[in-house]
Amino acid sequence: MSDAINWAERRRIAEQARGERSWSLWGPYLAERQWGTVREDYSRDGNAWRSLTHDDARSRAYRWGEDGLAGICDERGQLCLALALWNGRDPILKERLFGLTNEQGNHGEDVKEHYHYLDAVPSHAYLKYLYRYPQAAYPYEDLVRESLQRSRNDPEYEIDDTGVFDGDRFFDVIVEYAKADVDDIHVIISATNRGPDAADLHLIPQLWFRNTWSWRENSPRPQLALHAEGGIACEHHRLGRYRLAFEGEPDVLFCQNETNLHRHAGQPEVEGAFKDGLHAAIVDGQYTAIRRDAGTKLGLHYTVRLEPSETKRIRLRLSAGMRTRTLDMDGIVCDRCVAEADAYYDDLQDGIADPDARSIFRQAAAGLIWSKQLYAYDVQVWLKGDPLQPVPPRERDSGRNTHWHHFAASEVLSMPDKWEYPWFAAWDLAFHCLPLALLDPDFAKKQLLLLTREWYMHPNGQLPAYEWEFSDANPPVHAWATYRVFEIDRARRGGRGDLAFLEGVFHKLLINFTWWVNRKDAGGRNVFQGGFLGLDNVGVFDRSRPPPGFGMVHQADGTAWMAMYALNMMRIALELAVHNDVYESTASKFFEHFLLIAEAMTDMGGEGFGLWDEDDEFYYDEVDIPGAGLVPLRVRSMVGLVPFFAVEVIEPSVLQRLPDFARRLNWLLENRPHLARLVSRWDEGGVEDRKLLSLLRGHRMKALLRRMLDEAEFLSPFGVRSLSKAHRDRPYALNEFGASFTVRYDPADSTSNMFGGNSNWRGPVWMPMNYLIIEALRRFHTYYGDDFLVEYPTGSGVMHTLAAIADALQDRLIALFSKDEVGCRPFLGDRLPFREAAGAEEALLFHEFFDGDTGRGLGASHQTGWTSLIVNLLYDRAKLRL
Structure with a gap:
């Protein structure tokens, strides 16, 4: 050729x-x-x-x-x-x-x-x-x-x-x-x-x-x-x-x-x-x-x-x-x-030898590229109406998106898909950018920059969530995606990182981080809210709109997302500080903020209780109920696994190159020992003397892993479920103010009317959350190394390293689309592929989520957006095995 x-x-x-x-x-x-x-x-x-x-x-x-x-x-x-x-x-x-x-x-x-x-x-x-x-x-x-x-x-x-x-x-x-x-x-x-x-x-x-x-x-x-x-x-x-x-x-x-x-x-x-x-x-x-x-x-x-x-x-x-x-x-x-x-x-696809895996990779990439769409929407013109058309009804002045007069988009965006979601979604887009970074890094970087531009980002610092309500809060994963795209691009460019891109997004995210602190920490305790945060019906009730009589919801996922955000911003600041030492103090600021969030998750405002439940050894949301105080919502769901994502490992070479940052860290950890004990064994270097920052010390991490890797709870044949299977036989019920609220494990489509019934976080496997779990496992492994072993699956008696468990979870996700021993693909469920029916070319679908028991594809059938992370999983598996 x-x-x-x-x-x-x-x-x-x-x-x-x-x-x-x-x-x-x-x-x-x-x-x-x-x-x-x-x-x-x-x-x-x-x-x-x-x-x-x-x-x-x-x-x-x-x-x-x-x-x-x-x-x-x-x-x-x-x-x-x-x-x-x-x-x-x-x-x-x-x-x-x-x-x-x-x-x-x-x-x-x-x-x-x-x-x-x-x-x-x-x-x-x-x-x-x-x-x-x-x-x-x-x-x-x-x-x-x-x-x-x-x-x-x-x-x-x-x-x-x-x-x-x-x-x-x-x-x-x-x-x-x-x-x-x-x-x-x-x-x-x-x-x-x-x-x-x-x-x-x-x-x-x-x-x-x-x-x-x-x-x-x-x-x-x-x-x-x-x-x-x-x-x-x-x-x-x-x-x-x-x-x-x-x-x-x-x-x-x-x-x-x-x-x-x-x-x-x-x-x-x-x-x-x-x-x-x-x-x-x-x-x-x-x-x-x-x-x-x-x-x-x-x-x-x-x-x-x-x-x-x-x-x-x-x-x-x-x-x-x-x-x-x-x-x-x-x-x-x-x-x-x-x-x-x-x-x-x-x-x-160099290194991917299996023809079937190559086909999965290529069709997933094709779906992601085909899901680009011109998105034109000027909110001020939409609210006011056009000169040659009837004046819009005045009811819209108090309806959706009325606080977003500045929003005026007319760009090509990566959509979750172009039928069920023919509009951008901020956190979906962040996940899209990882496979896009492998395919076309310049387009991926421009997508992340775009959401921070002044005609998208609100003057108060909020990123628009999605067309149905820009003012909703999506999980703050933009910083994570920015640094991951930077890393992927750097590797593809032979080690030359695009610092201008990294710095450009970072400056805008400083404003966004401040918005989260000012708007979503209602009590000023470093415990965050945010509503449903993209997880739709995972809660006992709609966390964006608690029922009458209920007070504030202290969210385990909202707070953990912010801990992750702080670490992501610290990581970006450290990268920039290597080239410009003015960023050292900014990195220290985010390190300190992470410590304060970690403290709050364990002991909210010095009140002696936090979001970690010592009896169940799991993280739960808590709701303030007048007359009853803070009541834990003991639903074992993805909400309680999000704290696992807040992990960062610092190489000794970074501390050597950034002495001001190192001195500030040491001062904080020596003079605020209660904070140090909460988050890591800072004084105990890991493999090659690396330092660990995490919400989870060894015991809590193992406790979460015990549940997450239990096939009777979170672990399905095709990844980690969004709700513990234990809630199939033991639904969680909350009875207050004459009403009953129940959460039951649903492996497939939602049986709840919440959010229109078109999304389900009560059992199915979701690709983006599994991807974050795998990343966190690999990061923990770089600190703990091969001597740190965990039982996988729980109850099997077989011990594995965290890296081996990450590999196993990765393989379970890839198996969703791969032919099994009889030539069937689990995502199809009991549907016959057209290839067998008519000799036609085999064509794959990449669904929004997957049945927690069978792996059958569910939700939006062409949601190649974040499910296209299968591209990264296949790519990473090939590189790891070379």
Whole structure:
């Protein structure tokens, strides 16, 4: 293989990072659901799911973005390209993915489609997407009706359950994008009939401009039009000129990307070809709804007849300028891009010998790249409304995000996924950046910097949580992610660390840390609150809104997250201090703050009690109940394991290079011995005289590990559960003020209505928390070494080092996606893979969380965001075993 192919993708990533060539100009930035989002909600009651529904989406213009099937767009979302389909039986054109709203799903919102991200590279020079389309009518009504009838205790009603895929009567439709240049994109759409009989399929590639002209006066209107020399001319005042070439002789249909005023405004007299014109023409035969010469939305209507197992292809080419472009009929560009993608992943996966592991790695990486999305949302404009539109209801002045007038985003962000979570989430994004740092470190660093920029971060220092409520608090993992990305990037760059990046984020996080201290330590005791902190229904009640009569909740996880945050900030300050000694005193400040938090967890404000329960030897939240005092909430959950994450090991060389920091540490530990005893054996150096900072001395750590590694409690065959299995037979109940609150172990979907029932921290395995556990184990091992042994699993009588236990947990997580001894993948549960059913290419999914007993994938089915940490686990395992 030539050097040009071997290093092509690395070269593109480097060119992008240096600002030499904009390979990021086009990418998979198109949302998969713009309907049902907060930013499109202009309702009086703030119910986003009802404000703009899936049924509305085909005929109402969006204000802030666009959505489509297997789509791409430019980085400003001005021109969009996606696929639409019709099988001749569906009541609507298949232009976007369908799923249940939060109110319709018995376990919350849920996409009801079969689609997969098969391949992608960071520059988007090659992208591959698979959509599986039934040949029978899509069961929209059946999915909604049956799901509404099911209770929280019933399994979700999935599209496979409807029978629509029985007999393999479906089409595999693959969309591939291959870049000849930054603004020259070849498109291949391949359709294969997997069924036993010949079948017709309508393929409708769509090209359209995002509607930016219906909101303000004198906004320029772009145009798509037939070009005299063939193809479609695209003209936009900012993007410039593009041309779409296509093969064959499809029916060329134009309409306007504008709201159908007949359907949504009761104005039948208004003439026009509206957003749903393609649907009206192709499905309903109403050709008066389209234009033949120009518009702002285009559909190229191909009809193909496919015999069983037959594949047919159509080719397009979207390129800048107006000159005539030939199509890649021989697939030369696509084949070259595939070879370059293979070479890129071969280099990245060096050391991963197992073909199955390589496939898992590559598809997880593809899902992460495909989950990039343009996120546009200006809160002040959203609250005020647009000049050419009705004034928003005044109720929104006291609704969500009203304290975030400064927030004005218009950037490509890494999304948890683009259907169930088509918006950023701060702590999800922090986890995404670790695999992104392996794939494209410059993009990972820019993502972490972005959330600290002044148009995201609140003036008071808070980071925005997520679109549904920016003011919620996510766990403060930004500093941890920043340093880990710095380390990964440094290793990839041959030991050269990006100090400018590290310093840039650090300065903003100083403000954020202060916000936490001032806003989330209500009692001034270094014991922190924060509400549900991303763990949704883990508590006895919603910790963000305690029931009437309850006082303040002192949170074990909130306080431990802050201890971890202090150590993370200390670590960054130490790194910077090696190059600039002004940071030594800052490192000392965070070391001291960590000690104070550790003290508070053991003895809150000198009151003689803390968050560690001596009887159960576990950390619990405590709630202040008038007349009863502080009552421990004895739920053995992930909340009590978070203190394990607050651990740091200091090398002797650091203390030697930073004498002022060393002197301050020694003074504190000598003159405040009660603090020293709480957190570590500072006077007892570990392996190679390393120093340990942790909330857990040896006994407490072993006590937590005893429960965490017990298969009757936290340890599942596929990682660490979020709730002890002991609560299956012994649910925890709190009875106060005439009400009863209960927590029971649920290994799979939530049976609680809390948070809409679409998330469950009461038993399943969550990848990000397991990743932090593994990291903490490895860090403890660098201090304790091979002589420190722990029983694993608990009760087995077999002793292991902490590093060996970390390896074992890592293997359990990887096993979620790996073939077992009979060739099945646990994440599938009892579902048959399509490969066995139809000979189709095997495609994987990376779910939000996993059944605590069986490993079956649950929650958002395409939540490749933080579950893509499987990339790091596979990468790290390979490096450790070399």
